[in-house]
Amino acid sequence: MTPLDLHSEKFARTGNLAGEGFRRLLGRPALGLLQTVIREALQNSVDAAPEGNRVEILLRFRTLEGEALAQLRDLFFRTLPPEEAETASEEEESANLREILREDQVSLLEIADFNTSGLVGPTRADVAAGKETLDFVNFMRNVGAARDTHHGGGTYGYGKTSLYALSRASTIIADTQTTYNGIPVRRVMGCHLGDAFEATTDGERRRFTGRHWWGRDDAESGVEPLEGVAAAELSELLGFPPRDESRPGTTVTIVAPHVDRGEDLRAELVETVLWNFWPRMCGFTPTGRKIDVSLEFEGEHVEIPAPEYYPPLDLYAEALRNVRGEGDGEITTIRCARPVADLGRLSIVRGLHAQRNLMALRDGSPMRDQAHAIALMRPVELVVRYLPGEAFADKRFEWAGVFMCSKEDDIEKAFSAAEPPAHDDWTPDMLPKGRAKTFVNVALRDLKLAAATYVQPKAALGTGEDRGPSVAKTAAKLGRLLSRTSGKGPGRATFPGGVRSKKKITISAPRFVGLEHRDSQRVARFVAELTNDGSRPDLLLHANPHLVLDGSYTSVDDLPGEITINLVDLSLEGRIAGQEGIRIQKAQGIVCCRVTVPEDAAVGIRFRFEEEGKA
Template sequence: MRPLTLYSEPFARTGNIAGEGFRRLLGRPALGLLQTVIREALQNSVDAASPGNGVEVKLRYRVLGGEQLEQFRTLAFSDLPPGVAEQEDVEAETPRSLRSVLGEDKLGIFEIADFNTSGLGGPTRADAVSEGEELDFVNFLRNVGAARDTNLGGGTYGYGKTSLYALSRCSTIMADSQTTFAGQPVRRIMGCHLGNAFEDDSEGLPKRYTGRHWWGRDDGEGGVDPLEGQEAVHLACALGFPERDEARTGTTIAIIAPHVDDNADLPSDLVEALLWNFWPRMCATTPHGKRLRITLEIHGEEIPLPAPEQFPPLDLFARALELARAGKGKEIRSQKPKALLGNLAIVHGLCSPRSEIARKDESLIPRQSSHIALMRPVELVVRYQPGEAYPDDRLEWAGVFICSDETEIERAFADAEPPAHDDWSPDMLPKGRQKTFVNVALREIRQEAQTFVLPKQANSRTEEKGPSVAETATKLGKLLGQTSSRGPGRVARPGGGARRKKISISPPRFIRLETVDGQRTAIFEADLKNDGSKPGMLLHATPQLVIDGSLEDAADLPPGYTVTLLDMSLNGDTAPPGGIRIGHKGGNVVCRVTMPEDAAVGIKFTFDEGETA
C-alpha cells in the first residue's frame, strides 16, 4: 500500500492566511478545550444529519505503540514538511513539532466518528464549481470560516473546527469520510497539519509557505486530493479507523496526539462533557429524528453513558425541556418590536444525590442546581444562565429556554453566538431589531433566574429591603417539616423559664430515590431523642407534597399527585400503620414516601399529643 503524499501550501501572490493565524481564529472560548472540541464536533454531526434521521456518534481514545505505531507513521506521515523539525515549542502556546511527536514510543489518538450523516461530500477542490452539491469537504479541510448553511443548524461551519487542531499537541488531524459525490458513493481520506509559516529553498529558489499541509494523493497539478475509493477503504482499515460501509455514511475525525490526561479521570471527564452539553438530544422523550446516540470507548473498553433522566440534576432539566417544547412555560416577549422570542420553563424538586462522576472536584455538574439552559430550536445547549439557589440545599431547580423558530428571531440568536457557540453576545449584532430581540430575552431570563426562588412583589414600588437569607431559610425549614423554628443566625438564649424538651426529633433529611414496585420513592431519615419520660407517646410521619417551596396536605392534592407513606421504622424495626410507640427508645427513624413524577415530597413529624415535632 502506497503512503500518502504530502502537499505544503505556498503563499499566493494575493496572499493567504498563515497556519498560526488559522489556529487563533477560535479565540479563547469560555469552555475547556476538550469540552469545546466535543461541542463543536457533535454540533457539526447534528447539522450533517439527514431530516428525520437520528445521529450515531462514537468517541474513542486509543494509544498506538510498536508495530501499530510504525505502520501508522509509514502509511500516513512518511513524508514530513520541510522546516517542521525546527518548529519545537519555545512558548507554551506553540504546538510541538509533528516530527518529535511521531518519534515518541507511544501515540495517542482521539477519534470522533459519526454515522447516518452526509459525510464530507461535494468537490474536493476549493475553486471547483459544482451546482447542486454541498461544499462540505472543501469547507472543512480547505477553506477558512465558511458561512453556516444549515437551516436551524447548530454552528457556523468553519471557525470552530480550529479547536480540533488546538486539541492536538502537533496541530494535526485526519479525516476519513464515507459520502456521496455526483450521486455516487465515495470513500475519502485526507490528513491536515497547521504549522507556522516558513521559508524553504529545497527546490533551488527560496519560497514562502503558509504552514498549512495536506496528505492525500498527488493530483498531477502540484497539489493533492484526498485518497479515494477502495484504496481509501484499505488505508482506513490499516490505520484502525472505525469500520463503515456505503450504508454507514459519515466522518471520522482523528486528532493526533491529543491534549488529554490519560488517567482515571478521562472517562468521567468525557461522560460529563457529553451529558452536560448534549442531554437534550439524549432524553427518552427526544423524537427519533433528533435523537443522538453516543458510545464511548477508552483503551478498548466501552464506557456506559447514563440516561439524563437518571443523572441528577439533568432529570429536572429534562422535565423542563418537555414543558418548553410544548410551549407550556412562560412566554418571553419583546414589546418594541412586538415578537414572541421563546418559551421558558422551570421545574423544581428535591436535590437528589449526585453520581460519583459529578462529585469530583471542578465538576461541570452543580451540586445544587439553580440554572437555566439556553438553546435554539436545534436543542443544543449554548450555555447555562445561573440564578438564585434555594437557601435550603435539599431543594433545587432547573430551567430551559428555547428561542422561537421564527426565521428572523432564530437567526438573531444564531448570529449572536461567537465562533465557539458558547454564549449569546448581543454586542456582536448591529443596532436594530435582532439586537433588541437578544437583549430583551437575556434580560428577562436573568430576571427569572434571580427571582424564581424569591419572587418580587408585582405591584411593589418601594425600595424596601427584602427578607434576609436567614429568615427565608427559617421559613423554608418550617414548611419542609423541620421540628425547630430556630433559623440561621438565631441564637438560643439560656434561661427564660422555658423547659427544655426531653423528647424531640430532628428535621427530616432526604437520603436518596428508589423505585419500589414501579413507583418513584423518596427515602428520609431523622434522629429521635427520647429520655423515656413518656413511654406511651406515638410518633407519626405525614407525607406531604412540596409545591413552590411549601408543603401541601394530602387532602388538598389534585388527582395524580397523591403521596403515600409506605412504611416507617425506628432503628430498623418497622412500625405498624398507626405510628411508632417510642417507649424508651431513641435513634434513627427512616420513612419511605411515594413521589409523583413532576413534584417533590416532604415529611412532617407529629407526636400523638398533637405537638408538631
C-alpha cells in the same frame, strides 16, 4: 501500500492566512478545549445529516504502539514538514509532529459520525461547484466558511480550529465516505497546522504559511485526498472505524490530543456528551432528530446513560417535553413588546434532589451539584449554555428549566448571530443596533429574572406583616408557596426567650432517611444528631412537621383542612414521645422522628427546644 505525499503551502503573491492566524480564529471559549471540540464536532455531525436521518456518533480514544504505530508512521507520515517548520512554533504544551511520532505511544481521539452526508463536493477550492455543496474544501482547505444549514448548530462551518488546538501536534486526519456529483466516493486526507516559516525549495528561499496536507501528489504542486479502494485500504490498515457506502459519514482523528489518559478523561467524555446533547439523546426524541452516541475507551465500551433517567438531566428532559408541547407542565412565553414578537418558550420543573452516580462523574462536574439553571437552546436543540439562578435553600430540592427560542427565521437568526465561534453563549453586544439585538437582550433579561426569582418570587418578598393570613392556605391549595416563611415557619432550633444557650446544646439539621408505610399511609423518617453537655436537663425537644412546596415551607397550622401532617413519634435513646416533646436530660446522640406524608407532597421537620411548662 505507497506512503502518502506531503504538500506544504507556499505564500501566494497576493498573500495567504498564516497557520497561526488560522488557529486564533477559535478565540477564547468559555468551555474547556475538549468540551469545545466535542460540542463543535457533534454539532457539525447533526448539521451534516440529511433531513430525517438518525445520526450515529462514535467517540473513541485509543493508544497506538508497536506495529499499529509503525503503520501510522510509515504509511501516513513517512514524509514530514521540513526542519524549519518544526522550530517555528513557540506555543507552550505543544510538540512538533516528528518528536511525537518518535514516542513509544501515540494516542488518537476519533470522532466518527454515520448516516450523515460526509464531506461532499469537490476537493479543490478553485473548482466551480455550481449547486454542489463545498463541505470537503470548507473543512480541509478554506478558512471561515459561511453557514449553509437552515437552523443548524454549527454556524461557523466546522469549528475546525478547535480540532487542531486539541492536538499536541496540531494535526488531524479525515476519513470520509461521501458523494461527489451524486457518485459515492471514499476519501482520506491529513492536515497539519503550524506557523509560517522560511525554507529553501527548488534552489530558492521561499515563505510558507505553515499549513501542510498529506494525500496524493496531483502533479500541479499540490495534493489531492487518497480516494476509492486505496483510501478504504489505508483506513482499515490504520484501524479507523469501518464504513462503506451504506454507512456514509466522516471520522475525524485528532493526533496526540492534549488529554491525560485515565478515568477522569473517560468521565469527562461522558459528561460532555450528556451535558450538551441530552436534548437529542432522550428516548422521547423523534427518530429523525435523535443522535445515538457510543463511547469506546482503550478498547472498552463505555455506557452512556439515558438522559431522562440520569439526574439532574431528568428534570431538564421533563422541561424540554413541556417546551415541545408534549408534556403537561407550565409554559411561559417570553415576549418582546417593541417590536412585538414571541421570542421563545420557557418551562421550569422542580423536584427532589435525586441521588447522583458519583462514580461516573468527575470532580467539578456541574451534574454533581443541586440543579438551579435554565438550559438555553435554539430549535436545533443543542444546549448553548446554562443560565444559573437561585437554588433552593433546602438542598433536598432542585429545579431545572429549558428555554428554546422561536423557530421564526428572523428570531432564530438573531440568537444564532449572537453566538461566538465556540457557540457557548448568547452575546447581544456582538450584534449591531436593531431588532436582532433587541430580541436577544429582552430574552436574556427576562430569563435572568425568571432564574433569579423562581425560588422566591419578588411579589412575595416582604415582612410578615405585609402578607395576609390566607396566603399560605391559598398557596397550598395551588401547589405553590408564594413565600419562603410563615409566622410559624422553620429555621434553626430555637431556645426559650429567643436567646440561644451559651452552653453546648445543639441539634443538627434533620436528614431524610427513607419512607415506610403505616396503616396504608406514607411515613417519612428523619434523623438528627443531638449534642448535649447536660447543663439543662429539663429542656424539652419538640419536632414540628411542615409541608414543603417548591422547596419552601408552611406550618401545619396554615394548611387547609384537606391536607394533614402528623408527627407519629419522636425518639431519643430508646425513649419515645409525641407532640408533647421529649426531655433531653443528659442524653445525646441520634434523634429519630416519623411524620405522615400527604399524597403528592413532601414534608420536612423542624426541631426546637423549650423549657418544660412554657408554651
